[in-house]
Amino acid sequence: MRFIKALRLFGILAGVSALWLTPALAANEIVVGFATAASGFMQAYDKPAQDAALIRIDEINKAGGLLGKTIKPVFADTKTDQAEGAKAGLAVLDQGADLVIVSCDYDFGASAALQAQAAGKVSFFLCAESIKAGIPGVGPFSFSASVLAAVQGATMSEWAYTKKNVRSFYRLLDSWTVYNKGICDGFDWMLPRLKDATLAGSDTFKNDDASIASQITRIKSLPKEPDAIMLCTMMPGAVAAIKQIRAAGIKSMILNGSGVDGSYWMNAVPDLSNFYVPVQGSVYGDDPNPKVNEFNKKYKDVTGGDPSSQYVYPGYVLIDVWAKAVERAKTTEAAGVVAELEKMTNEPTLFGPRTFTKDIHHQNQGRYLIVDTEAGKPKVVDEWTISQKIPVDYLISK
């Protein structure tokens, strides 16, 4: 009985505490809202990019602020849940956010982005690489700070064809996420444009398959080993797949999307070689642009660790391009900022040029550095930009 009384009291207190009001807004501040994951598995992607964004905000504030005002970041945890994502979006909007920054994945960031769109504010996906993260999936005020997955697939196949004389490709798709499908869609679009290139075969697996023995058997039973395998996959299943491919004695080049960037997993596949990944900037300290290496050092000073993968960088680019658009538009009003962003053509940023148009608020072409891993050591060997932009209609129709 006392337990129930205590429960009732507890319940009433809980209900009352849940109604607390939100803080007030200062006049000389521009509020940037981060409706990102601070818990749940998306935190592993959101937090690094968020830290990079905060570094850029700090740089701008130290240089005098944006339009003379300090940028104030506010945060709301989406807990890697769609319903919570919408609430997180509303929570930052209620704190006066002029820009809502949302999770790295379309499915998890869309709910907060839709709230921002409905409120007439600009939303930016931290590093979403699906075409939906922008106009088609949210609305006219939504953008993404990263480069489309399809560009990664197209870049690797064109580079391997041109620089490494690869002529036969094998397409191995992990059908788990739209990101993976996006990489292979880009590959499918590029392949007919490569003269004399052939598709030796195609197969699919699921990210949580413990064994891809049957897929490997089919590769090994081809009359000739393919020159390259286009592996459209991401963590965590990518590691097991790569390990099994090499353990079976398949020596083909393995071409990937950016999702496998990073050396943190390479202990699981010792002495990995002939393995290529496209990145927007190098986390290994050998980026051709010395400013990137300086940024890596600053990131380490601020967060205590090196950037784990290239997915840190789009966070920095996000604040960079948005702040430039705000300066040019002389306002934080969505219509003005969006108009300035849509004028950007090959706008230089620390991690490659960015172009936005009124048809696409994402990158359907991008400069990628090619990272080659030999004997388990990754290093930048080349740079590539695909020769044509991938058409928006093709991407949306997939």
Next chain:
Amino acid sequence: MSRSPSVIRQTIVTPIILIVVLLAMAALSYQFGSRAFNRTAIEMFINIMVVVGLYAFVGNSGLLSFGHISFMCLGAYMTAWLAIPPVMKSMTLKGLPAWLLHTQLPMWVATPISGAFAALFALIVGRIIMRLSGIAASITTFGLLGVVNNVYSNWDSVTGGQGSIVGIPPTMNVWIGWLGAAAAIVTAYLYSVSRSGLALRAARDEAVAASASGVDIVRERLVAFVVSAFIIGLAGALYAHFLSIVNPGSFYLRTTFIALSMLVVGGMYSLSGAVSGVVAMSVLIELFRNLERGISLGGFTVGLPNGAQEIAIGIITIVILIYLPSGLTRNREFSWRGWPLQRRLAQPVQTALKETN
């Protein structure tokens, strides 16, 4: 023979109390709550619909069902097909028939249709599943959840596959949420006091005696299955309007276990239990989320580490069930002492069969 008052007159105080209390919550939330808090309130009302629908089946038949969230999925996607503007549908859902691609219905029309669609599906599937008893039925409903989830995750041209589909008009607010919860409570209540509901409860408590008295157990279970599917289908439709995006992953294991735990914590065999379980858990979850966000004392923000909310809810659920194994309401219904001729909705009889539930 003297005319005794009808069952409805004797027991109607329970749903009235529940609906009035929820109305008070809705009003408080609308008046004093921030926009984010109002969304929590709407989520709570939708959860009430789901758990009340689950109670309509689980509480009356005694069979634990893991598959009811599949009806939420069916309802949500049917609303998506009906309510998304044709321009957006034609781009991403090319496999839909042409008449469906060109239709756009308002929420008031699409929601009952979605509920009816889920009920129809339950009618077809239930004819087979309801012949099973005990744990076999529960595992089969689990299989149903798996099948629906797999079909919806992979039929890309019709459901958008594992990616989310957007574009459902965001027309939900606290009052519509309350209306949905009230509709669910009224439906479950009317079913419980009906002849079919009574027969099913008889079969739950003593299957052999009920069958010997002429109760067609399979038919009664099927009725409960269809009624609960309708309620949960409605909940799915409102959820789609609430979130504006649907994704098969939101209607799978996590939602199933949250709904079941809310029902068990509240009291599996009572309507008041279903509602109390949801309200109690929702309040606790919100409290812990606020604690995670932190309370500012002076210049500092003191808060629980992220992720503490899920752990705390788990511990609290265990503690509640240790001290109150039949749930918060102990399987009784709310009633008002001043109500004349009061009689509660019947609670389960203690029988030897109870251990198998």
